[in-house]
Amino acid sequence: MSPQSAVINDVRSQMGRDSKRAAQKTVLDARQRLTSSSGTRASFDFELMHDYASSRLRSALPIAGLVIILAIVATFWVPPLFTALWAGMVIASLLVVVLVAQRFRASDPAKFNAARWTTSFVIGETICGLSWSTLSLFTLVTNPEPLTAVMFAMVLVAVAANAVATHTLPPATLTSTLPVAITVSGNLIALGGTLNYTLAAVSVCGVVFFVYLARQLHAAELETITHQAEKDSLIAELEEARQMSDEARRHAEQANIAKSQFLATMSHELRTPLNAIIGFSEVLKSELLGPHQVPQYKEYAGDIHSSGQHLLNLINELLDLSRIEAGKYDLNEEVVSLVDIAADCRRMMELRAKSKGIELVYNVGNNLPRLWGDERAIRQVVLNLLSNAIKFTPQNGKIVLVVTRSGDGGQLVSVKDNGPGIPEEEIETVLSSFGQGSLAQKTAEQGAGLGLPIVQKIMELHQGRFDLFSKLRFGTEVIATFPRARVMDALAPVVEKKSRLEIYSEAG
CATH class of the missing domain: 3.30.565.10 (Histidine kinase-like ATPase, C-terminal domain)
Structure with missing residues (x-):
């Protein structure tokens, strides 16, 4: 097989591999969407949960500090013992979530199981949400009337903090925010009164808003991951295309070298017998050694001579073109x-x-x-x-x-x-x-x-x-x-300037 044929076969096989790769990619994307917990690709689930775990670990200390501040503020209306117990429960549940997040960060990504980790995170967030919901028990140990505004503010703070921290895992957002919102809103409705009804309604609207905000943040995060994956895929494809281009160029250079070697060899191998064919056919055509017995022989000799000349001209053209393309055609x-x-x-x-x-x-x-x-x-x-x-x-x-x-x-x-x-x-x-x-x-x-x-x-x-x-x-x-x-072009003649003495002598 010639080098040119090898290059053509390589290109055809590469086109076949490209079409097969495209079909495999389509099937893989469809399968990933069907098995994904986020509805996009299963490979994105790990990224989203990794971001969730990182967010929970980063926000754990600020949220714990926020819980302590809320507990201190609540001591103006609630006995300190109860506020301390509430803060301890919330911080303990937050510690459970942190431990699960740390265990996820330390796990092997190759053994990642989206369903199992989603369940673990949702259970941890449910415990955290239930601990926040014990806020509604404050009304059992003190006069509830002054507490309603404080409980409303604490609910909004809790919902906002948890919604932002868990936005990359929508099920965790719901389990960490709904318990406290439902229990406190129900408590406010049970207390009765226009103000309490209004605060309960605003609490529900606040939960809806922050859950919607978390959904938007989740969509933005998912879009960022998608774009990053597309960019990585594009970079990989470009790198593969560069490697293929280098390989194709190497094959082309080898084919060009083989062509030049072939032409150089064949020029000598063909020209030597061609010169003999052209010379002897010219002798036969001219009948230098005597007339032919069969008249057609002269005509055949002329055909052989003209065909040999044509083939020699073709070989010379091929050699000229080869030398020019190889950069070895030197102008004299x-x-x-x-x-x-x-x-x-x-x-x-x-x-x-x-x-x-x-x-x-x-x-x-x-x-x-x-x-x-x-x-x-x-x-x-x-x-x-x-x-x-x-x-x-x-x-x-x-x-x-x-x-x-x-x-x-x-x-x-x-x-x-x-x-x-x-x-x-x-x-x-x-x-x-x-x-x-x-x-x-x-x-x-x-x-x-x-x-x-x-x-x-x-x-x-x-x-x-x-x-x-x-x-x-x-x-x-x-x-x-x-x-x-x-x-x-010919240069203009050089006109020498005459000195004054020569001019005066000519004038004299």
Whole structure:
């Protein structure tokens, strides 16, 4: 299998793996949503519970301090013993929640069980919520009338603190806030009176608000985790794509090296027998050793000679293109005349044009200076352009070869024919390596599709430009433009300044 085929197979197999990976990812996402306690992905449950545990551990000390402050304030109306017992129960229940959170933080994430830990946290928060709800027992040991406003304030503080601390675990939010809200609101309603009814209603509304706020915070936290997961996934995909790109580039470089080695080897292996084939077929075609007994042999020898020449030209084009792409095509630059090169190429191609009845017109600009470039490469450019024009121009057609100045002060070679032209959508194909238009595929003189790509690359090596303009049924014009920097314009003559003495002597 050739290196190019290996690269193609690698790309196809990678596309198959990508589609399979996408299908597996879709199935995995669906399964994670079905098994998730948060309704999104099971992998997010650990993140949410980890945030819950961290939040509970961070807020434990401030909430304990808040409980102590509330207990101290309540001593103005409730015996200190009862407030101390209440504070001790709340802090003890808070310690239970802290211990469960610490045990979760110390557990192995690989053995994470969302349902088991959710149950543990909900039980701990239920104990904490029930301990807060003993606040309603204060009315049993003292006059309840002055306590109603204090109990209302303590309920709102408890609900707010617990809702914020448990927002990443909605079931825990409910079990930590509802008991105290229900018991105190029920106690206020039982006491009766417009003020108590109002405080009870406000307490219920406060619980609803803080539970809603906790839900919003939970949604925001979940969205943050989702975006983080998407970012991590994107980074992983980009890293994988980079590795695939590096691997593909390595394969391409290996294929290019193998291609260059193959062409270098085959150039020697093919040229040696081809030279013999071309030489001996020319001897047979010319009948240098005597006439053939069978007339068809001369015709066959001519076919062998022309086929050998065609194959040798194809090998030379392949080698040129390979050297250019490998950056090993070195220009042998010198001062050359673009006019003389174009004239030589016209004479070489004139016989071929006349055989098809094509008129080859040559126009040259006035006083064109010389160029700095590679004569062999420039000659190859002009020959390729003329050869293409003759190949695709019909019988009795016309080709115009022009050498003149370009608009920016450079020089250009233009070859224009009145052939069938090239469809606009095929121009890019024609300019690519081995690319052939529909007309080239139909004609008997089709080549390998390397002429114009070689011209393009030679012009790039000369810092020039190659343009192709064509319209169907109106012909084609190709222009190779050399930059102004390569034009060897004559310098202005140096005028020496005369001294005053010389001027006076001439005047005298």
